[in-house]
Amino acid sequence: xxxxxxxxxxxxxxxxxxxxxxxxxxxxxxxxxxxxxxxxxxxxxxxxxxxxxxxxxxxxxxxxxxxxxxxxxxxxxxxxxxxxxxxxxxxxxxxxxxxxxxxxxxxxxxxxx
Amino acid sequence: xxxxxxxxxxxxxxxxxxxxxxxxxxxxxxxxxxxxxxxxxxxxxxxxxxxxxxxxxxxxxxxxxxxxxxxxxxxxxxxxxxxxxxxxxxxxxxxxxxxxxxxxxxxxxxxx
Numbered sequence: 001x002x003x004x005x006x007x008x009x010x011x012x013x014x015x016x017x018x019x020x021x022x023x024x025x026x027x028x029x030x031x032x033x034x035x036x037x038x039x040x041x042x043x044x045x046x047x048x049x050x051x052x053x054x055x056x057x058x059x060x061x062x063x064x065x066x067x068x069x070x071x072x073x074x075x076x077x078x079x080x081x082x083x084x085x086x087x088x089x090x091x092x093x094x095x096x097x098x099x100x101x102x103x104x105x106x107x108x109x110x111x112x113x
Numbered sequence: 114x115x116x117x118x119x120x121x122x123x124x125x126x127x128x129x130x131x132x133x134x135x136x137x138x139x140x141x142x143x144x145x146x147x148x149x150x151x152x153x154x155x156x157x158x159x160x161x162x163x164x165x166x167x168x169x170x171x172x173x174x175x176x177x178x179x180x181x182x183x184x185x186x187x188x189x190x191x192x193x194x195x196x197x198x199x200x201x202x203x204x205x206x207x208x209x210x211x212x213x214x215x216x217x218x219x220x221x222x223x224x225x
Contacts, residue, residue: 041200045214
């Protein structure tokens, strides 16, 4: 059983397109995250949701819009894709109160051409 | 603003050696610290989680220590194996409700 699963794993798309990445966790966690790992391998937080509510929204273009239909899902929609959006996007989850370990998905490799 | 650094950026050792990876953070008011492993083209796998009240955690050949007052953590790997080759990242969390801030990682190569 995959704890945190995200789809698609690989995505190649043209500039200007709109795309979505989906994430689901089956760990019963109440907090989910989106991280971006750039070409230099730095991992940076983008968004965090706790019980479907946005609690962290770092400085990212408003072309990026997260949506959490329920506690187990956090999707990332990206409008008007740009070359600089090419990166690996990681979904993760944890339990906010107990400080439990954070679990990551396998990543979604986005290439904008 | 919390900043996390890791030294060295890359490390290459022969199989069987014991080694230490270092992590430093600027704000000592942390909730916990976590060490991860990332294999090429893969996601992150949690190795050890140290709560702020703890000094160290051990799992198999891995031992992580935490010195909050000096803003440091070390990951000790005993009897390294080629399968340990990966990038090791540390991450700190300030409070519950806060995100994890990651270091840039140390790329480890263990040569057979």
